[in-house]
Amino acid sequence: MDCPKCKSPLVNGLLSDMLLTKHCRECEGDWISRLNYQTWKSERVEHPPNPDVLTKNYHLPYTPSHLDAKTAPCPECSSVMARGKITLKEPFYLEHCLTCGGIWCDRGEWEVLEQLKLDTNIAQIFSGVWQAQVRASHANELERQAVIDKVGIEMAQRVFDLADILEKQPNGDFAAAYLMRRFKGEKS
Numbered sequence: 001m002d003c004p005k006c007k008s009p010l011v012n013g014l015l016s017d018m019l020l021t022k023h024c025r026e027c028e029g030d031w032i033s034r035l036n037y038q039t040w041k042s043e044r045v046e047h048p049p050n051p052d053v054l055t056k057n058y059h060l061p062y063t064p065s066h067l068d069a070k071t072a073p074c075p076e077c078s079s080v081m082a083r084g085k086i087t088l089k090e091p092f093y094l095e096h097c098l099t100c101g102g103i104w105c106d107r108g109e110w111e112v113l114e115q116l117k118l119d120t121n122i123a124q125i126f127s128g129v130w131q132a133q134v135r136a137s138h139a140n141e142l143e144r145q146a147v148i149d150k151v152g153i154e155m156a157q158r159v160f161d162l163a164d165i166l167e168k169q170p171n172g173d174f175a176a177a178y179l180m181r182r183f184k185g186e187k188s
């Protein structure tokens, strides 16, 4: 089997001490077959998927491989591989063959997935629901940042705390509407 990215022959490799792969010595990518992934995963505690993890680790220091941008056919069955975006400041794509179920990681990608605890949940990265949740999480964080920029961190924290409290109240929306009215009244 040859490397889908640089065509060098793949050799036996190992990730996370236990996960058997086919490794490319040239570009340092790894091919994880469906069977090897399932075997490895069955011996692990599955982390519950958390779409906020990408927002919280947005600035994770990582330089994607220059081969990440290159699309490639599955090294096992030659099918076109799906690309699942990992939205960090330095985004990268994980590749997954939907036909044979294998996973391609360019150099360093697996280690990032491990750090983000996404390593036991590869399939969800390719789901539309998950990608939408990640986008919502990022948008939410941008909004929070905008509030901090406008009113300062101290006031912003009080606003966030109040929002959290109101969210848990059965009539929280009523109190929020009161606040909105106060400001509308002041401006007109």
Ligand SMILES: [Zn+2]
Residues within 6 Å of the ligand: 003, 004, 005, 006, 007, 008, 024, 025, 026, 027, 028, 029
């Ligand atoms: Zn390679």
Ligand SMILES: [Zn+2]
Residues within 6 Å of the ligand: 074, 075, 076, 077, 078, 079, 097, 098, 099, 100, 101, 102
């Ligand atoms: Zn395949």
